[in-house]
Amino acid sequence: MAFFFxxxxxxxxxxQKEIKSQLLNKVNFIEALKVGLLLQVFYLSFYFLSLxxxxxxxxxxxxxxxxxxLTPFLLRVKQRNIALISIAxxxxxxxxxxxxxxxxxxxxxxxxxxxxxxxxSITIGSIKQGKSKSDITNSIVLQNLIAGLVFCSINSLFFxxxxxxxxxxxxxxxxxxxIVSTGAFILLMFLLKTGDTSKVSNLFYCVPVLTMILDYLLxxxxxSIVSMVGVIIVLVSVVTYQQMAHGPRKSI
Numbered sequence: 001m002a003f004f005f006x007x008x009x010x011x012x013x014x015x016q017k018e019i020k021s022q023l024l025n026k027v028n029f030i031e032a033l034k035v036g037l038l039l040q041v042f043y044l045s046f047y048f049l050s051l052x053x054x055x056x057x058x059x060x061x062x063x064x065x066x067x068x069x070l071t072p073f074l075l076r077v078k079q080r081n082i083a084l085i086s087i088a089x090x091x092x093x094x095x096x097x098x099x100x101x102x103x104x105x106x107x108x109x110x111x112x113x114x115x116x117x118x119x120x121s122i123t124i125g126s127i128k129q130g131k132s133k134s135d136i137t138n139s140i141v142l143q144n145l146i147a148g149l150v151f152c153s154i155n156s157l158f159f160x161x162x163x164x165x166x167x168x169x170x171x172x173x174x175x176x177x178x179i180v181s182t183g184a185f186i187l188l189m190f191l192l193k194t195g196d197t198s199k200v201s202n203l204f205y206c207v208p209v210l211t212m213i214l215d216y217l218l219x220x221x222x223x224s225i226v227s228m229v230g231v232i233i234v235l236v237s238v239v240t241y242q243q244m245a246h247g248p249r250k251s252i
Contacts, residue, residue, distance in 0.1 A: 028134045029142060035132065036143030038125030039185075041150050046118035055111025058098045061208045063115040065094045070123050071201040079198070086241035090205045093233030096226050097209055123201065129189060130197035136189045144181060202241045209234045 050060050068087055072079050079087075132139065155161065163169070191200045209231050215221040223231070 028138050031128075031132050031134050032139050032142030033146055035125050035129045035139065036146040037150075038121045038128065040143050040147035040181075042121035043118050043125065044147075046114045046121060050111045050114035050118060053108055053111035053114065055108055055115070060111070060115045060118075062095060062098055063112065064119050064122075065091055065205060065208070067119050067123050067126075067204050068198075068202045070119065071127065072198045074123060074127060075197060080244060082244045083241055086237045086244065087202065090202065090234055090237035090241070093230045093235075093237055094205055094208065096230030097212060097234060098230070099226070126188075126192060126201060127197055130192040130200070132193070136186060136193060140182070140185055140189060143185075199242055202238055205234050205238050 047060070047064075051057060069091060072083075072087070129139070188200070191203075212221075212223065212227065212231065216223055
């Protein structure tokens, strides 16, 4: 469904150009294949495989928090000292925010390994997308097509097709297809194309923090003092990094 939503967006963005001519481009397809496999297939697969081992979701979130630390290293760029300090404090804040309210139970090596493979997939995929010169909407459409074909093939080979058509299913399907796989990914691709990949990855510190804040505001979930301190540290570190991580960079 996300593929069809993206097709609509693609046509709205380029009404004068045929969709076929935009998608059937060898360079675009190869780039989308690489990024699509990393972001849409490997990342999601390893993430859910990690959770399926019984590992704590909080621990998986903590491992995914390594991405802002990993991205500058893989990009081989030199960061200012204040930027490195901000990254370190962001991870410490994330650790405090998560550990303050949630027990890191269910530790097992398979779950940890899958979580690390997930963070490697999304990090490398983000870096490759940041370097891509393809049109954002073209890339998103191709990535969703590739991911859909891969997951449909896997499901057909190893599982049985079985869907319970309930209201909850439709709400989840539309939300994940329209808001997450289309809207959120287009926004991510736009940020990666127009901004610094390290800065974009640093924003991922905010994902679990904003989740905790919304959980508190919407569902009345209480936050411990430790978690609140962690949330403040994360927000301050992200703002500091976004403002201070400028300046000349050179390869290490």
